[in-house]
Amino acid sequence: MTNIIVACPQCKYQMSVQGNPGERIELICPKCKIYGFFQFPEESSTAPTEDVIVVKNLTKYYGKIKGIEDLTFSVRKGEIFGFLGPNGAGKTTTIRTLLGYLHPTNGEAYILGKNIAHNIVNIKRDVGYIPGELNLYGHLTGRQFLDYFGSLRNKQLPLLTDLLQIFDVPLDRKIKGYSRGMKQKLGIIQAFMDDPDIVIMDEPTSGLDPLLQQKFYDFLRGQKKKGKTIFFSSHVLSEVDKICDRIGIIRNGKLVALEDVETLKEKMGKLFRVKIKERPEKFTGPKNMKVRDGLIEFVTSGDIDYWVKQLSHYTILDLEIHAFSLEDIFIHYYEGQA
């Protein structure tokens, strides 16, 4: 049995409904008496349940300077988790503490069930990493670099061929002469080549052109389908929107939000901007309706159909409906909840 809050498509009245996944139930809105059906979402067969990264009260101070404080969250197996926050929020600190570069001041963390404080070398057998400030060995060629790292992994490299095809780099040139994007591609290749269970990345798409970013997202989705887990920090909200299942937002070293992207999208709503021939005041929109320069503006979540139908009683001169940008939501978090 699950409990879901459903909004009436007509009057927006929110009601709680109970049912099993996949079940279809009849509903009558207690307020406006409209009749309809509600279908519970199917439980996906690859339900991410197992937590592969568990962070408990993790704290890291650089001397007196706070890096992160009391972070608690977990990442589930098979999900793409986006880690967001303004500059200096502590994203890199979190990642580098998780991977054993920095010793936590307090708290603990587990990756694949192993404590990072005692088992970091073992953990790294199954975890790939792309550092934020990616610096590779400039004096080596791409091929020499991959050979070296392949030998350090001491494993099969089942994805190497595919990766080299997707992210082709001039393997026989010295890395010194690589462009930023080429270096980033090589960073991606080395992180994924041995097909690790988890890959942790610090701003992985910086330096990649839009086409490559797209290829990279497709690749990540493919990895996710295979049950691999991705944890990455980002400033690019559109990519977070496209590929993440869940996100954590960190500000000032503290976690301020931990949400399902779907939930977040629902929260976002849609922005309507309408110009009607009639006087704008004649139209009764939702509570948040504003009239600006003769344009009607309001935000609504989900029930576009209802409002379009309401508007159809007027003469529409211009109509714009667009998704509330993630930006607006994040700025809300970044600036701190007012």
Add this chain to the structure above:
Amino acid sequence: MNNIFRLKIALQTMKDYWKITIILTFLFMAMAAMYAGMFPSFEKSLIEMMDSEFIESFNFFPHADQMHTYVGFLTLELYNIFWLLLLAIMFGFIASSCIAKEIEGKTIDILMSNPVSRKQIVLEKFMGLIPMIIIINFSMMVVIIGITVALNESLNYVNLLVVHLISIPYFLAVISIGLLFSAIIDDKMKSSIFMIAILIGMFIINSISLMASDYEVLGFFSFLHYFDTFNVLEFGEIDGAGLVVFISVTVICLIGAIVYFEKRDIEIT
């Protein structure tokens, strides 16, 4: 655990320093050939100059009074300066930058994304430098033998071998000190400067202890005090205490480097 015996970081370290190894090898071979080869043309004038005043002016070198002999000339000109000081500075410079440069150059993040322990990084970097020492060490020995034969000078080749065998723990001690600095100081230039200061400091301390008998005890703080190439080359005298010192310094510095490197935060800013 099996990873640590695969020595892939050591192998890479060796490859990284391959060019430097070749250059230093040829440089020191040339230097050895030049100095040893010069002896016949200096011999006469040196014998004439060997009065007490002249010796006095060189007394910051051990066995300055033997400068006119082939062995004395070799140790004074070649071993004391180019070998024990200059080559040690080269090795020290390389060792003291070899971990620091990964941190300064920020490649340490990507290196440690592999399943390698910090202990392994320190140990393998150390091991990766050993071939360089051995190659330079014995190629210079071969050159000395060649020149000696060519000049028809007399030299005890067993003692020569012993000098070069003792050189190994001596240089290992030097690179282990360098590695310790390298594990502590992120700035490779700073780390190298500390290392070079220590080596030159030890040279100066030894010279002072030779010149002024009041300060003789100072000599105990210098590696050079424990490695008298003249005594080895001429008399086959091995300073057991010296060997103990070199090996203990190596072990202590390595353990120190590992312990510190394991404990420290690897910060990249």
